[in-house]
Amino acid sequence: MQTAKLQAGHVHMVFTRDGKSTPVLDDISLEVADGEFVCLLGPSGCGKSTLLSTMAGFLSPTSGEIKIDSEVVHGPDPRRIFVFQERGVFPWLTVEGNIAFGLFHLPAAERRQRVAHYVKMVGLEGFEKAYPPALSGGMKQRLEVARALAVNPDMLFLDEPFGALDSITRLVMRGELLRIWEAERKTIIFVTHDIDEAVQLADRVVVMSARPATIQQIVNIDIPHPRDISSPRYLELRDGIFQQIGLAHKI
Amino acid sequence: MNSLVEPKKWEKFFWPMLTTAVFLALWHYSVVWTATKIFPSPLDVKKGIAELIHKNVLWGDIIDSLRRVAIGFGAAAVIGIPLGLILGWYPAANKVVNPVLQILRPISPIAWIPVAIILLGVGDHAATSLIFVGALFPIIVASVDGVSNVPSVFRLAGRNFGLGPARLLTRVVFPAALPKIIVGLRIALGIAWLVVVAAEMIAVDSGLGYLVIDSRNSGKRYDLVVAAMLIIGLIGLILDSCFRWLEKIKSVRWGFRDES
Numbered sequence: 001m002q003t004a005k006l007q008a009g010h011v012h013m014v015f016t017r018d019g020k021s022t023p024v025l026d027d028i029s030l031e032v033a034d035g036e037f038v039c040l041l042g043p044s045g046c047g048k049s050t051l052l053s054t055m056a057g058f059l060s061p062t063s064g065e066i067k068i069d070s071e072v073v074h075g076p077d078p079r080r081i082f083v084f085q086e087r088g089v090f091p092w093l094t095v096e097g098n099i100a101f102g103l104f105h106l107p108a109a110e111r112r113q114r115v116a117h118y119v120k121m122v123g124l125e126g127f128e129k130a131y132p133p134a135l136s137g138g139m140k141q142r143l144e145v146a147r148a149l150a151v152n153p154d155m156l157f158l159d160e161p162f163g164a165l166d167s168i169t170r171l172v173m174r175g176e177l178l179r180i181w182e183a184e185r186k187t188i189i190f191v192t193h194d195i196d197e198a199v200q201l202a203d204r205v206v207v208m209s210a211r212p213a214t215i216q217q218i219v220n221i222d223i224p225h226p227r228d229i230s231s232p233r234y235l236e237l238r239d240g241i242f243q244q245i246g247l248a249h250k251i
Numbered sequence: 252m253n254s255l256v257e258p259k260k261w262e263k264f265f266w267p268m269l270t271t272a273v274f275l276a277l278w279h280y281s282v283v284w285t286a287t288k289i290f291p292s293p294l295d296v297k298k299g300i301a302e303l304i305h306k307n308v309l310w311g312d313i314i315d316s317l318r319r320v321a322i323g324f325g326a327a328a329v330i331g332i333p334l335g336l337i338l339g340w341y342p343a344a345n346k347v348v349n350p351v352l353q354i355l356r357p358i359s360p361i362a363w364i365p366v367a368i369i370l371l372g373v374g375d376h377a378a379t380s381l382i383f384v385g386a387l388f389p390i391i392v393a394s395v396d397g398v399s400n401v402p403s404v405f406r407l408a409g410r411n412f413g414l415g416p417a418r419l420l421t422r423v424v425f426p427a428a429l430p431k432i433i434v435g436l437r438i439a440l441g442i443a444w445l446v447v448v449a450a451e452m453i454a455v456d457s458g459l460g461y462l463v464i465d466s467r468n469s470g471k472r473y474d475l476v477v478a479a480m481l482i483i484g485l486i487g488l489i490l491d492s493c494f495r496w497l498e499k500i501k502s503v504r505w506g507f508r509d510e511s
Contacts, residue, residue, distance in 0.1 A: 076407070076411040077413070078412050081411055081412070082411050084404045084408065088404050088405075090408075090426070090427075091505035091506075092427065092429065101412060101422075104418070104422075131501050
């Protein structure tokens with residue numbers, strides 16, 4: 001096997017507030033291969049978003065280290081873009097302005113071309129001059145993904161990106177994300193608390209326990225895309241994770 | 252009236268016109284019924300305005316007042332916005348400066364008049380510096396508030412795309428804080444327009460404030476006093492409308508509604 005794209009080695013995280021320290025991450029070790037789609041799955045507040053922020057370089061681990069391409073992560077980097085829930089789009093810029101945001105170092109012609117390409121990829125044609133308040137939740141989320149893809153990163157970190165969307169839009173967005181992932185083959189790390197979402201999307205699902213988060217189990221989802229979500233194998237994998245999470249809730 | 256129903260076009264004009272008419276009628280009949288010899292009726296004031304326009308003094312006074320406001324308010328914006336951005340950006344600096352700001356802020360600009368006259372003498376500089384003082388604090392406070400309330404996701408996203416501190420400030424923090432800054436500018440302009448009238452009554456011999464005090468002093472011309480007051484009100488309304496119009500620009504409008 002080739003060297004991993006991302007290596008987390010014995011990552012611990014302790015938050016200290018008012019003299020009280022709360023352990024959030026407990027000895028997390030994980031390897032993610034290049035081009036892999038990994039879901040971090042766990043109950044709300046378990047620390048999976050903290051782990052994602054640490055991987056993105058927004059936070060430094062208390063001990064242990066995160067390496068990407070064999071280099072220790074010391075801060076955020078345009079080669080790896082973090083996608084927040086739709087709140088991350090800039091409301092003072094148009095759709096075009098948002099997508100062009102990270103392209104300030106490019107000549108104008110190339111910038112225009114890339115913007116047009118990603119507007120089309122996420123299906124926002126006709127809305128180029130629109131401002132985010134005029135867009136629906138799903139459109140804002142697609143816009144944020146387009147803004148991330150436009151800088152051609154090799155990794156995407158997605159923090160419950162579809163959490164605020166209604167269930168129909170969420171299904172559509174999952175399909176679109178898979179289509180984009182298959183076209184661009186970015187390494188994707190995707191945080192969710194939705195078991196179905198994780199099993200539908202990921203190559204591997206990392207099941208995490210309640211705080212302090214530890215890795216309980218890593219489940220290989222060995223079903224090829226497009227996945228039949230009523231097949232016995234899908235249900236078997238999903239129910240297995242359900243049990244795992246159920247155990248995690250037991251005190 | 253149901254507030255959900257979009258007002259019809261004629262209603263938009265009809266109701267304000269009706270209020271104005273009722274106000275003028277009340278004013279007129281109060282003057283008639285009390286048989287006052289001092290306070291002018293609306294007709295006297297109308298004649299007063301005509302006289303001011305005819306004597307060619309009105310435009311000069313309006314322009315002088317607007318010029319002083321433009322200089323004082325402009326200087327306050329040019330200094331206040333960057334200062335507020337820096338203080339909001341560095342909370343440590345804000346902690347140092349804030350106590351002084353909070354002591355100076357509640358002092359009425361009118362109270363600065365003697366100080367301004369001692370330092371700058373009677374004249375334009377005293378008047379514009381009073382406007383400057385009055386407009387500066389709301390602008391600083393609004394800018395600090397705007398910057399410190401920028402959602403952290405915007406800053407994180409900006410850093411993630413590789414922006415250095417200078418670009419982060421101009422391309423993320425400033426536009427994110429702009430709606431609040433515009434609110435501060437609007438409040439400051441209102442204050443500037445209040446202060447210019449007071450300053451002109453004392454420190455200079457031109458402008459609408461001077462017109463008010465001069466009309467009283469030279470022959471108790473209360474028709475001209477009230478005429479000048481109405482013009483002050485009208486121009487204040489126009490200045491405020493300019494800012495309301497600014498708030499409708501699309502790149503800042505998101506900050507004035509619930510949605511974002």
